[in-house]
Structure formats: C-alpha cells, structure tokens
Amino acid sequence: MCNIFASQDPATYACETRAIRLHGHGTSLRLEAGFWRILERIAAAEGVPLARFLATLHDEVLARRGEIGNFASLLRVTCLHWLENQDRHAAELAARVRVAA
Template sequence: MCMVFAGQDPAAYESETRSVRLHGHATSIRLERAFWQVIDAIAAEEGVTSTRFLSVLHDEVMALHGEARNFSSLLRCACLEHMRRQSGAPTASRTTTPIASRAAM
C-alpha cells in the first residue's frame, strides 16, 4: 500500500515559492508543486489568474475571520477541498459561487 504513496515523483513534492501581491503588499508563498498545480487548475476553472484567485481567497478569509493566519496551510486545505469536490466526496464548502462572479460584486 505504501508504494502508492512512496512511489510519487519527487518533483511533485518539491517546494516552489511564488511572489504575489495581495492588496499591494508583496509576499512570497511556498507550497509543494502539486499544490501549485491544483491552484492553477482552480484558477483556470474559475476564469481568473492564479494571482487573482489568491487575492480573492485572501479577501474572503479576511472578511470572514479578520485575519489570514497561516495562508499557506489554508491554500493546501483549499486544494484538498477542491479535490474532494471534484471526486464527489462530501465537502465543507459553504458556497459554490464562481470567484470571477464574486470578484465583480
């Protein structure tokens, strides 16, 4: 069983750092490449750039919680949530409104 997990391509779990601007503030986010691939796919499905997706998600977290503690971990969990939704598994999502639509509000 562990060979399914241990046999992964090491490139998938190499760290990749991306520089992004969130509300005019430059920041760096470090995630494993596999998570960046999921974030890029989510953004493409939503019809926005990855940077725009991150910005809207950050805004929503700030609006809901007043802070975005450990944003990298939140992004990993968002990727898992997306994968659950894709597989039809139960999710914790509260809304399915496309990001591009919410950004226009």
C-alpha cells in the same frame, strides 16, 4: 501497500516559492509543487489567473474571519477541499454563471 505513494516523482513534493501581491504588498508563498498545480486548476476552473484567485480568496477570508493565521496552510486545505468537493464547486460555479447571464 504504499507503492503508489512511495513511487511518486520527488518533483511533486519539492517546494516552490512564488512571489504574489496582496493589497499591493509583495510577499512570497512556499508550497509543494503539487499544491501549486491544484491551485492553478482551481483558478482555471474559476476563469481567473492564479494571482487573482489567491488575492480574492485572501480578501474573502479576511472579510469573514478578520485575519488569516497561516495563508499557506489555508491554500493546502483549499486544495484538499476542492479535490474532495469538485461536484459542489462545479454546481456553485454554474449557479454563478447563470446569475451573471
């Protein structure tokens, strides 16, 4: 039943720690490799480097909510949301491009 999941390469769920800068402060984030790959795909779709995407997301959530309880968890759920809503994301991105043009 779970062969497709059980047979995945352990490297996809190995944790990776990456250093990032948020508001000029250095910090590190620890996520599974698969999440880092999805975040890189999201950033590429947005046309920005991963570091800029992460900083922008962080700033926008702070502006809306006033705090971020667990940024790593937010990033994991962001990946899931993007995977489940790629059509919506593409439409919003296209709308932004039209407005900028």
